[in-house]
Amino acid sequence: MKASQFLITTLKEAPADAEVVSHQLMTRAGMIRKLGAGIYNYMPMGLRVIQKVEAIVREEMNRAGAVEMTMPVVQPAELWQETGRFEKMGPELLRIQDRHERDYVIQPTSEEVVTDVARQELRSYKQLPKNLYQIQTKFRDERRPRFGLMRGREFIMKDAYSFDRDEAGAKASYQVMAAAYRRIFDRFGLKYRAVAADSGAIGGDLSEEFQVIAATGEDAIVYCPASDYAANMEKAEALAPAGPRPAPANPMVKTPTPGKSTCADVAEYLGVPLATTIKSLVLATDELNEAGEVVKSQVWLLLLRGDHDMNEVKVGKVPGLDKGFRFASIPEIDAHFGCKPGYLGPVGLKKPLKIVADREVAVMADWICGSNEPDFHTTGVNWGRDLPEPDLVADLRNVVEGDPSPDGKGPLAIERGIEVGHVFYLGTKYSKAMNATFLDTDGKPKHFEMGCYGIGITRLPAAAIEQNHDERGIVWPDAIAPFTVVVCPVGADRSEAVKAAADELYAGLLAAGVDVIIDDRGERPGAMFADWELIGVPHRVTIGDRGLKEGMVEYQHRRDAAATKVPATEALAFVKGRLSA
């Protein structure tokens, strides 16, 4: 490609609304242009990256035996009504009407359509397993789109859906995809982790997120440096502490803590470690009648160590809380504790409730909690002696750095990531909702066992940039760079030798199948180098008159601090040697 024939539209300044570095750099490098909130033009420079991402994904999906098709962007509402998602999904599902006032949605994902395809086309067990995928435009009407391609409204997703005879088959299909995803992410040339994720109502352990590691990532990733254990924060288990609960050592004493309504304030005020305090969280569950009216409510007290955070996903799995819960109302709290929040505790309740202790709390002795009286806390509280044992003990909290890894291989570490892929075992959730069946070996209809597998095609470049950039711009891995090599002639307008040498190297690289661009725009060297460092092309060869007189050109990798002189006659071979396989 010749730069003069391409469209290079770099900017000195990032737009005011670009909060994250990938959004800033993709805009400045001329890769995207905002057309509306969360809606972007993929400019030529950005589209090249997206197309390289797509090509890698397509190749590996095909290699894994998945079959590509394309489902419509505009989908009839009827299918979405079959699963109830037309009503249940929030406003992020963009609902539209055509000229005949029939309802449609713009696809945010395609479980309904692909399940409809399966129930029509996959009629016999002989056609299974089958994995259908598409790389297609999606739309989610986010309330607050931001961060450029990181959280856009219109985006491109690769979504795949596997169909199997039975659970064993579905799990095998899942593993095929999980392995394909590892190959895909390896090929992108990014640091990533496949982390176990919560599988929600489906249950089981077959849910993994593919997280690109970046300090700016939204998600906390838990991993064990000494093993391959990795999970997201929702999923990572906090083990039950080893050893028995210590015996009580102190008497229970009610202590004034005027105005100290948080564990941190109380610990500081009393001069004790935060880890000796316990926080009380009051939840409630409702029993409804057929009309959807609340007929009975139950209040729950959850106890966590003062320095731990509640994990909502884990709480949602506690028996009794697993059908949905809410935070208790002030009247409910008052009825059970006779006190306002800030000084609550499990001792001396006005009215019984269900107490769930975090695993850590269950083995603590001589702890501190609220006295159910404003401005007072109680120290030296002990299970069994001062209050009954908890009704339930469960893992209720987020893990923290240093917690033991669930696989017993050492302490856990935490880093941040950006989710760009997800593999998920769906079971029969959609096939049952849509009565999608095939005829099994016994001639009887059976619901498909399904899995779904997504990759955020347009999110991936943004994540790659969050991980790979410096103060001058983007640093692309070779595999997804818009161009692999840029040839920069300096003063080609003044020197025939420079122009000839640059054209020759460019032609040589092109002939070798290298994705190369030559900057023939006639820009001054400073502006030219700044552009290519901003755009992040990994390999640059600079050809100037002074160097050529000594028979040399300059090679510089985008990560190199300085250029390397290379004999002009060896430049082609040198650059080819530097490209990743």
Place this chain on the structure above:
Amino acid sequence: MKASQFLITTLKEAPADAEVVSHQLMTRAGMIRKLGAGIYNYMPMGLRVIQKVEAIVREEMNRAGAVEMTMPVVQPAELWQETGRFEKMGPELLRIQDRHERDYVIQPTSEEVVTDVARQELRSYKQLPKNLYQIQTKFRDERRPRFGLMRGREFIMKDAYSFDRDEAGAKASYQVMAAAYRRIFDRFGLKYRAVAADSGAIGGDLSEEFQVIAATGEDAIVYCPASDYAANMEKAEALAPAGPRPAPANPMVKTPTPGKSTCADVAEYLGVPLATTIKSLVLATDELNEAGEVVKSQVWLLLLRGDHDMNEVKVGKVPGLDKGFRFASIPEIDAHFGCKPGYLGPVGLKKPLKIVADREVAVMADWICGSNEPDFHTTGVNWGRDLPEPDLVADLRNVVEGDPSPDGKGPLAIERGIEVGHVFYLGTKYSKAMNATFLDTDGKPKHFEMGCYGIGITRLPAAAIEQNHDERGIVWPDAIAPFTVVVCPVGADRSEAVKAAADELYAGLLAAGVDVIIDDRGERPGAMFADWELIGVPHRVTIGDRGLKEGMVEYQHRRDAAATKVPATEALAFVKGRLSA
């Protein structure tokens, strides 16, 4: 590809709503599945064809120097309001609102967005010329979608837009695209014609349609077999007849023609050629005031030979009719003719009106027309003698077979076609509406001169099928076939030799880079052959036990009436030799 790993979903019957052969065959061959009115899943077999079409288009667009980008499917209404199309376009423009009740459209085309890109990114004449294109999902909310991918609502279009400094540049860019389109359509392997089309309000001659020839095509294509003249019916000029008007030979006579209100009936009744009759078409034009109220109307009488059809595009170019016209009302006709339609004529009018004669009519003598009295026609009518010469003479009619070609190279022929591409010089229509300018050499802002260039990516396969099919199914040209070669082992489950020979040929073709599928589904030969003939894979090799015993396999091109025996050892070379380059 192994058929068992692919998704083959052929059907014995076409759906009831499939009216045209391409819709029937694409559905039966499992290439598309209807999801809603005019909305289709592109199934794996169909997507392969679409992707091959896309690849050829992309290659040739890039070769022609166009730069690919992607514009959003969901576009803010503001841009469409700038050109007025948000209001002016009919309901085929799908208008939607997001959660914040802001207006958007689903793109049916992208002039507005690309012009917005240009006015932001193309700031200097140094960046011109530039041609930006995309291959992207479009939506047109057709009132009556039908014919499968021929007239769908959601479809894929390649749309390109050129930006130039001046008209000469724009015309050069247009010619570059017209040449690229010829390469693209040559590569598809289809019979097509590039035909001159009307350029509407833009004027000039720079508008060509690319029509795939097919007997079932919606459009009539006019061409000269002895030259390269070709135009669509709207555009093709009917030359003025040679030689002077003959002198009157007969007297003017009013003749009873009871109940004969059409030229054909009159000619038959009087026993004269239809070409001696003249039909009277009564139009009207309105003059409006600023409030849009009609202040004055003018009635026009258009005269065409009885066997000719009016061409609305040509009529719309007649001076005085070129601002819009309508058919006259019954009261208007009565006021001018004192007679109801069916017996109208230009002689003896009650009230004067403008008479426009078709070029052919202007040189006729002794013609027949209505007498402005029910059940009477007048014969022997002559210009000058019986009525004044017409106010205007113009080309008002569609050409017919045998008319002289406008280039003087012989008679015209007519065939039918399906429009799948269009190149069009736009001028400054959009750049002026959106005030899209660049700084020219003199430092002053100037409006871009534009062109637009479309190819119906998903329509092309349908057009290819209308042109290439037989009673057994589709016959794909090699370039866009879903697979180029199919290897059909017969009885591989019973014969190791068959399986081994088929696998070896398959492996050899794969290694040679041939797009080959092997049918390992274990279907019976009849069903297997029927599938591949329906799907239309151009080259088939059948390997069976009986043939192998003689060392032979069978090759059959989809167009061949019978198979050719080929030594098994030469099969690979033989097939490779049969593939188009």
